[in-house]
Amino acid sequence: MYALADCNNFYASCERVFDPSLEGRPVLVLSNNDGCVVARSNEAKALGIGMGQPVFEIRDIIREHAVAVLSSNYTLYDDMSRRVFTTLQRFSPELESYSIDEAFLDMDGFGGRDLVAHCRVARATVQQWTGIPISIGLGSTKTLAKLANHLAKRSAKSGGVVMMPRGIEGDAACGKIDVGDVWGIGRRWARTLRAHGIRTALQFRNADERWIQRRLNVVGLRTMLELRGIPCLHLERQPPPKQSIVRSRSFARPVETWNAMDEAIAAYATRAGEKLRMQGSVAGVLTVYMTTNWFSRTDARYANHATIEFPVATDDTITLIRHARSAAKRIWKQGFRYKKAGIRLSGIHPRHHAQLHLFNDTTPATARAMQVLDAINRSMGAGTLHPASLGIDRQWLTRRNHRSPRYTTRWDELPPAWITPDRCRKHRHSPGD
DNA sequence: TCTGGGGTCCTAGGACCC
DNA sequence: TCTGGGGTCCTAGGACCC
Numbered sequence: 001m002y003a004l005a006d007c008n009n010f011y012a013s014c015e016r017v018f019d020p021s022l023e024g025r026p027v028l029v030l031s032n033n034d035g036c037v038v039a040r041s042n043e044a045k046a047l048g049i050g051m052g053q054p055v056f057e058i059r060d061i062i063r064e065h066a067v068a069v070l071s072s073n074y075t076l077y078d079d080m081s082r083r084v085f086t087t088l089q090r091f092s093p094e095l096e097s098y099s100i101d102e103a104f105l106d107m108d109g110f111g112g113r114d115l116v117a118h119c120r121v122a123r124a125t126v127q128q129w130t131g132i133p134i135s136i137g138l139g140s141t142k143t144l145a146k147l148a149n150h151l152a153k154r155s156a157k158s159g160g161v162v163m164m165p166r167g168i169e170g171d172a173a174c175g176k177i178d179v180g181d182v183w184g185i186g187r188r189w190a191r192t193l194r195a196h197g198i199r200t201a202l203q204f205r206n207a208d209e210r211w212i213q214r215r216l217n218v219v220g221l222r223t224m225l226e227l228r229g230i231p232c233l234h235l236e237r238q239p240p241p242k243q244s245i246v247r248s249r250s251f252a253r254p255v256e257t258w259n260a261m262d263e264a265i266a267a268y269a270t271r272a273g274e275k276l277r278m279q280g281s282v283a284g285v286l287t288v289y290m291t292t293n294w295f296s297r298t299d300a301r302y303a304n305h306a307t308i309e310f311p312v313a314t315d316d317t318i319t320l321i322r323h324a325r326s327a328a329k330r331i332w333k334q335g336f337r338y339k340k341a342g343i344r345l346s347g348i349h350p351r352h353h354a355q356l357h358l359f360n361d362t363t364p365a366t367a368r369a370m371q372v373l374d375a376i377n378r379s380m381g382a383g384t385l386h387p388a389s390l391g392i393d394r395q396w397l398t399r400r401n402h403r404s405p406r407y408t409t410r411w412d413e414l415p416p417a418w419i420t421p422d423r424c425r426k427h428r429h430s431p432g433d
Numbered sequence: 434t435c436t437g438g439g440g441t442c443c444t445a446g447g448a449c450c451c
Numbered sequence: 452t453c454t455g456g457g458g459t460c461c462t463a464g465g466a467c468c469c
Binding site for chain 2 (some may be wrong): 023030031032033034035036037052053054055059072093134181217218242243244245247248249250293294295340342
């Protein structure tokens with residue numbers, strides 16, 4: 001048996017935990033650059049605001065309904081996510097963190113215990129300890145747990161926990177679920193299925209196996225088998241190391257000079273290097289890309305990418321920057337207004353399996369420097385120490401006009417109102433606080 | 434004026450091998 | 452007229468997820 005625990009409106013809920021004035025109000029959290037909606041409270045959903053909708057399209061709604069608008073604050077969300085999962089692990093230690101706001105739990109080995117009751121306690125505990133509301137679905141496969149979670153979110157009387165029913169009751173439930181709401185069935189496949197009369201989860205589950213594999217693929221087939229209660233997907237306690245690492249950003253303002261682009265590329269290479277070292281890997285291939293604004297009707301369009309294969313796989317930031325720069329130089333064309341750029345690292349493998357070069361004459365002389373760099377940035381905050389090539393001016397920097405403080409990780413960012421005498425007195429003598 | 438970021442897996446087709 | 456059989460590896464593109 002699997003449980004899927006899913007945080008309700010996660011980013012919006014995180015913001016509410018630390019700013020109770022957001023309670024009961026429509027709340028939006030925006031993408032990087034404050035461009036699109038990436039999270040909505042229930043009140044915001046009720047206003048008809050769509051997921052991914054550009055903010056400029058809903059300016060009027062925001063004004064009329066006094067919608068609270070926040071930039072995304074991933075430092076806060078990551079930390080809240082960690083708290084939620086840590087709490088959940090008290091209720092089943094076998095946990096897979098599937099995304100920032102979802103976790104699968106293995107619910108086997110609970111004997112005759114009432115799992116629904118157990119999950120209700122889990123839900124209440126997460127709410128009380130972290131302030132985050134969650135829903136939990138239970139099913140004999142991951143896909144069924146997902147489906148049960150879908151039901152839990154929509155049923156008021158479920159108390160936020162639903163076990164996928166079996167038999168006739170299960171059929172009835174599946175018959176009411178749109179095939180496009182099944183985990184693993186996206187827009188395109190849903191359209192294909194509907195065109196052939198398969199509109200509900202029940203119809204999909206009962207479809208012909210060979211037909212499904214032919215029209216979708218084995219992934220679609222697995223989804224179908226999972227709906228039948230045949231497990232094809234298993235719990236991944238340890239996330240496998242990333243096979244590719246991407247760092248990219250849209251620019252707050254168009255980038256028109258090589259200097260600004262160069263700084264941006266160096267910054268992405270730096271961040272990608274950190275990610276790489278964090279998982280103990282080295283990368284052998286680096287791709288740089290840049291593009292003008294695709295939405296613009298007036299700007300001339302240009303998009304290009306360049307790939308470099310390193311003689312020796314590396315995790316050294318300075319080396320990554322050097323390669324990224326030379327790749328960027330190959331595709332840079334003066335005269336365009338660039339909107340976005342990024343880099344991707346691939347050819348990734350564990351540092352200790354790294355293939356040496358036959359004529360390699362470089363030694364990892366900077367490995368120790370990277371360790372120190374990472375340690376300083378970990379303890380004193382990201383970006384405390386960085387290569388000078390990232391620049392000081394940072395005109396290309398992302399727009400983030402409505403970001404809340406990093407309440408749980410950066411004391412120095414808190415507004416004065418937070419640091420009340422009462423609070424200070426309470427915490428002054430508590431060790432480990 | 435204004436439109437996110439970061440991933441995975443599968444398949445088809447081409448190039449190549451004997 | 453008529454031209455085999457069995458593989459691997461790589462890449463681009465398309466699907467999916469949050």
